[in-house]
Amino acid sequence: MTYDIEFCFELGLADDQISVAEGRRESHAADWGASQLDEGVVPDAVVWPESTGDVSAVLAAATDRGVPVTPYAAGTGLEGNAVPAHGGISLDLTRMNAxxxxxxxxxxxxxxxxxxxxxxxxxxxxxxxxxxxxxxxxxxxxxxxxxxxxxxxxxxxxxxxxxxxxxxxxxxxxxxxxxxxxxxxxxxxxxxxxxxxxxxxxxxxxxxxxxxxxxxxRPAQKSGVRAIFETLDAATAAVSDTVRSGVDVARIEVVDGLSARMANAYQGSDLPDAPMVFLEFHANHGVDEEVALCRSIFEEYALDRFETDGEGTEMADLWTARRDLAYAVASYDADLDPLHPGDVTVPISAYPEIVRETKRLAEEADLLVPCFGHAGDGNLHYSVLVDRSDPQLVERGEELYAAIVDRAIELGGTATGEHGIGQGKREYMEPEHGDGAVDAMRSIKRALDPTGTLNPGKIFPETESGERVCDPVSEG
Amino acid sequence: MTYDIEFCFELGLADDQISVAEGRRESHAADWGASQLDEGVVPDAVVWPESTGDVSAVLAAATDRGVPVTPYAAGTGLEGNAVPAHGGISLDLTRMNAxxxxxxxxxxxxxxxxxxxxxxxxxxxxxxxxxxxxxxxxxxxxxxxxxxxxxxxxxxxxxxxxxxxxxxxxxxxxxxxxxxxxxxxxxxxxxxxxxxxxxxxxxxxxxxxxxxxxxxxRPAQKSGVRAIFETLDAATAAVSDTVRSGVDVARIEVVDGLSARMANAYQGSDLPDAPMVFLEFHANHGVDEEVALCRSIFEEYALDRFETDGEGTEMADLWTARRDLAYAVASYDADLDPLHPGDVTVPISAYPEIVRETKRLAEEADLLVPCFGHAGDGNLHYSVLVDRSDPQLVERGEELYAAIVDRAIELGGTATGEHGIGQGKREYMEPEHGDGAVDAMRSIKRALDPTGTLNPGKIFPETESGERVCDPVSEG
Missing domain, CATH: 3.30.465.10 (Uridine Diphospho-n-acetylenolpyruvylglucosamine Reductase; domain 3)
Known part of the structure; x- marks a missing residue:
């Protein structure tokens, strides 16, 4: 479906604020989570507002004409959040950066x-x-x-x-x-x-x-730690215990051995092939006491090494390795693609269980599933790696991916801790929230955007793939 | 206006879950902020649900019949939040206390x-x-x-x-x-x-x-402090500076000299007739360092005394005095009533200004206005005391009260930091939020409660006093 976007040229915007050039439109057709151009998601125009007034003018006119508008900026979303799923206008906000x-x-x-x-x-x-x-x-x-x-x-x-x-x-x-x-x-x-x-x-x-x-x-004191465990289960159990003990930790990240291998391959680091926890402590005073308290808890589990910053560990390098894990996973094997970026979050007491279950399911399916995440929040990032040329593998991968989300919801958690629903997780809205709550959300959507102008095709599960949550006034 | 509430007896509730007795209805007609019975606010019935199912049955039936339902519990609201402004059912939730x-x-x-x-x-x-x-x-x-x-x-x-x-x-x-x-x-x-x-x-x-x-x-360490200043302006400036310096304080309460006198009269305490700041520090370690940091900042202002717990100060008594200030103000003089409970909040840098302005306006109006509050949040509780038998005084008091709220909003703050809008602050919704935002809120109200069943007459400014935000289906 295409929309008539000629009206954009009559809103008093400068020439360089609107483009219908194919290259510009295609560069706004996807985000990181929807990296392949699917039929029909290329916007009909890209508009770069430079003020609140520009945004207002575009939205008022688009709503008047039933033309979808999807906000866009860096395009780093992982669930297709900024993909113009129904075409129309991609509203690129990168020039409003003051x-x-x-x-x-x-x-x-x-x-x-x-x-x-x-x-x-x-x-x-x-x-x-x-x-x-x-x-x-x-x-x-x-x-x-x-x-x-x-x-x-x-x-x-x-x-x-x-x-x-x-x-x-x-x-x-x-x-x-x-x-x-x-x-x-x-x-x-x-x-x-x-x-x-x-x-x-x-x-x-x-x-x-x-x-x-x-x-x-900024806190007066910072301290970094890397702890290496004998098993992933020991690492997650230690994290869960630490958080529940009220240790004042500012970062507590789990990285499994598989992710560590991928990081090494990607950036030449030499992380051990073992489950690790990276930590950072922030305080105005007493940071050493917090580190010691954390260590005493970790030692109750199968702890292999506990290294503080400078003690054989350059934390800056470790944080870089951790930060770039998503790239490392994606580039690990040219034949293997991550299916989706998993981002489930569970209550902290259930964290060992969701990680254990993920690894068990991966083994059962015989697929590579690197795991890492903001463990202190109960957050797990996982990627299911498959050879996309093999439909059977893709199907097995999709089943595995879904089973992990389902299990997270069963454990009282959420389908997404930080990446949003976008297009990718709409089917989990009703299992997680129930029909009544989703209907209440729909009512709010209809109340504030009765013609369905804004980012249609996101968040809400739709009965048919092309149906917008709200009916547009008219479509071109 | 009265509503036919006979349907409540057909919902399968036990006899003691519904009352139309005058005494029970009148006891649900007001809260602390609306302590006098006004004509028309006595509910037609009081219903005590004992389960979510009971609540659901009452709401479904009431909505079907256009009968207002106002949730009620302790009745300690200060803005008439739980007053059944349009009659109907007072839904008393105190039995659902598990x-x-x-x-x-x-x-x-x-x-x-x-x-x-x-x-x-x-x-x-x-x-x-x-x-x-x-x-x-x-x-x-x-x-x-x-x-x-x-x-x-x-x-x-x-x-x-x-x-x-x-x-x-x-x-x-x-x-x-x-x-x-x-x-x-x-x-x-x-x-x-x-x-x-x-x-x-x-x-x-x-x-x-x-x-x-x-x-x-619970934190491992707690420490209490009372600081006495030579002027109220010094006290508020010291608080603002302390918060902005990042001192890790768990409570930081300002009490002016007038409030201190009222506390003494109410409970026989012997607080000095001077501006004071009560503080409490919570930490797992280093609490003494935080107290020392706070003291060093306070000493840059006109500090008279800085007393830590046990050092001539029994903090427990001070916290009781602080907690009961609302009662102390209300009972200070039998001829003087607090007009409304003021609860404005401003950005912390504007805290000295709002307190200074309040005191200046009080002096100008020649009215007693005790001030205290959660200063660390920029929160000010103030009461305008007037002899209600004198209409001129009441009018002057109302003007003073409103001028302080207006000033708080001008300073980037809010008409209510913690007591809500209820009936008492509806007129400040549009000055604070603007028409567009209030209209968006109205849209949400209409979307979730199209017949205006739930707590009508609250939050939204109404063009006429009797108008409900949403039109009821029918009224008895």
Whole structure:
């Protein structure tokens, strides 16, 4: 289906703010999670707004004409979140990347959505401030994308997720109305929490045009640790126990032996072929006591080595290895592709179980499934590697992938801890939330975007693949 | 207006679950913030559900008949939040007060809404766990009420508000549909954040029937401090500076000299007639360093005394005095009534300004306005005391009260940090949020409660006092 997007040229935008060139359209047809061009997902036009007014004008006109609009920025989403599934306009927000206001006395910064996450840290770094929930992809992904999926990262175990650090938003509704949500006060009980409703809604309810972020003061002390375990089960059990013991840890990441081998192949590191836990501790004082407390708990499990920073371990290299694991997995074997990026999260007491079960299922299916993740949150990243030229392998891989998500939900967890639903996980919405809750979400979608303009084909399971959650007024 | 509530007797409830007796109805006609019976706010019936099924049956039938339902529990709200403003049914949730499940290994507890907040701490205390955002009223107010207003308390400066400690909810929509929101995982990016949407919605979108709360481990060290300043301005400036310096403080409460005098009169304490700051520090180690850091900052201002626990100061008594300040203010002078409970919150850098402005306005109006509050959050509680028999004084008091709220909003703050909008602050919704955002909230209200069954007359400014946000299907 194609839409008539001629109206975009009548909105007073500059020539270089609109493109219908095939190359530009194709570059906005996919994200990391949907890296292959499927028929029908190439947008009809790409528009680069440079102001909130531009966004408002595009949305009002598009809604008027029943043309879908899908927000886009860095394209680093892993579930097809920014793919223009129904065509129409790809609204590329990367030019709206300014720091609008900075109030260090309140630990607050107002930024536009196209700003890279790491740019916030660079901007505020001289004042000793930082944005704690930055994901591992923070140097290539945008604040807008992080808000769209309620992203989180390695430091979430101590500091929380993106939603915990957003005080308010400016956003444009489907009909072009510009709203402001939240407050600059650190708490408010005034009205419905539209801020939290928009965070994680993946651009299906509004387009965020500005965000007021909270920042934190850099801790005076940091300490890094690498712990190597004899078994993966020992590693996950030690992590679960540590978190429940209230040890004040800022990062606690599990990496299995298979992932370690892949990291070594990718970047020439020499990680041992064994289950590992990387940790970082942040404190104003007493960081050594926390490390010691952690060590004492780890020693109750099958611990092989416990190395602190400088003690034979260069933590900076380890964090780089950890950060780049997704690339390492993808490039491990030219014949093997990761099927989807798994991102389940379970209650911390169930973490050993979900990892054990994942490894058992992988062995049973005879497939490579490297595992790593933000273990302190109960988060597991797993990839199912298959030879895509073999349909039987792909099917077996898909079954394995789904079985792990199902098991996470059974354990009281969620189908996605930080990557969002996008296109990839829509089928898990009803198993996780139940029909009633999904219907309530649909009601909210219809209330705020009655014509289904914004990012159609995402989050909600659809009865037919082409059906939009809300009926468009008209289609071209 | 009265409604026919005979249908309540046909829902299979026990005899003692429904009452139309005048005394029971009148006891549900007001809360602390609306302590006088106004014409028309007495409910037509009080219903005490004992299960989620009971709540569902009542809501489905009431919605079918266009009868308003207003959730009620302890009645400790300060903005008329639980007053049945349009009559109908007062749904008293105090019998649903069970601990449904307790998972100490995950620091989680599932409770019903009628449970007192302090009961959670009593239940989990043997495991060294506690519910950090408990408000000062936690021993007499319920978890459901705290969720309805997104309450917070003295420890919010360190630990956050109620919303930060709720992982998921069971709730009943206006049509009787039971939904579950959230997850037992500590983070999720799956679908719209219905949990956060319902928290703070004051029972206007759904009736919460169960909540999954997170708990925290009790800190190993606690230390209390009382600091006495020469001027209120010095006290608030010192607080603002301390918070911005990243001192790890768990409570930081300002009490002005007038409030101190009132506390002394109420409970025979001997607080000095001077501006004070009460503090508490929580840590696993290094608590003395934090106290010392705080002291060094305080000493840059006009500090009179800095007393740590045991050093001439019994902190337990001070916290009791602080906790009971609302009562002390109310009972200070038989001829003077507090007009409304003020609860504005501003960015921390603006805290000295809002307090200074409040005192200046009070002096100008020649009215008593005691001030105290959770200063670390930028929160100010103020009461305007007037002789209600003098209409001119009442008018002057109302103007003063409103001027302070207006100023808080101008400073980037909120009309209510923790008590909600209820009936009392509806006029500030549009000045604070703008028409567009309030309209978006109205759309959500209409989407989830199209007949306006749930707690009508709250949150939204109405063009006429009797108009419901959503039109009822029929009224008796």
């Amino acid at each position: 720091v609008v206001d900075y109030r260090p006395a309140d630990f607050q910064i107002d930024v536009q959505p196209g700003l890279l996450g790491s740019a916030v840290d660079e901007f505020a770094g001289d004042d000793g401030l930082f944005f704690p929930p930055l994901p591992s992809s923070g140097n290539i992904s945008t604040i807008g994308g992080m808000i769209a999926t309620d992203a989180s990262g390695m430091q979430t175990v101590k500091y929380g997720e993106v939603a915990d650090w957003v005080l308010g938003l400016e956003a444009v509704l489907a009909d072009g109305t510009v709203i402001r949500t939240g407050s600059r006060a650190v708490k408010t009980s005034s009205g419905y929490n539209l801020t939290e409703l928009l965070i994680g809604s993946e651009g299906t309810l509004a387009v965020v045009t500005e965000a007021t972020l909270e920042l934190a003061g | 601990v449904v499940d307790y998972r100490p290994a995950d620091f989680q507890i599932d409770v019903q809404p009628g449970l007192l907040g302090s009961a959670v701490d009593e239940f989990a205390g043997d495991d060294g766990l506690f519910f950090p955002p408990l408000p000062s009223s936690g021993n007499i107010s319920t978890i459901g009420g705290m969720i309805a207003t997104d309450a917070s308390g003295m420890q919010t400066v360190k630990y956050g508000e109620v919303a930060d400690w709720v992982l998921g909810l069971e709730a009943v929509l206006a049509d009787g549909t039971v939904i579950r929101t959230g997850s037992r995982a500590v983070k999720t990016s799956s679908g719209y954040n219905l949990t956060e949407l319902l928290i703070g919605s004051e029972g206007t979108l759904a009736v919460v029937t169960e909540a999954t709360l997170e708990l925290a481990g």
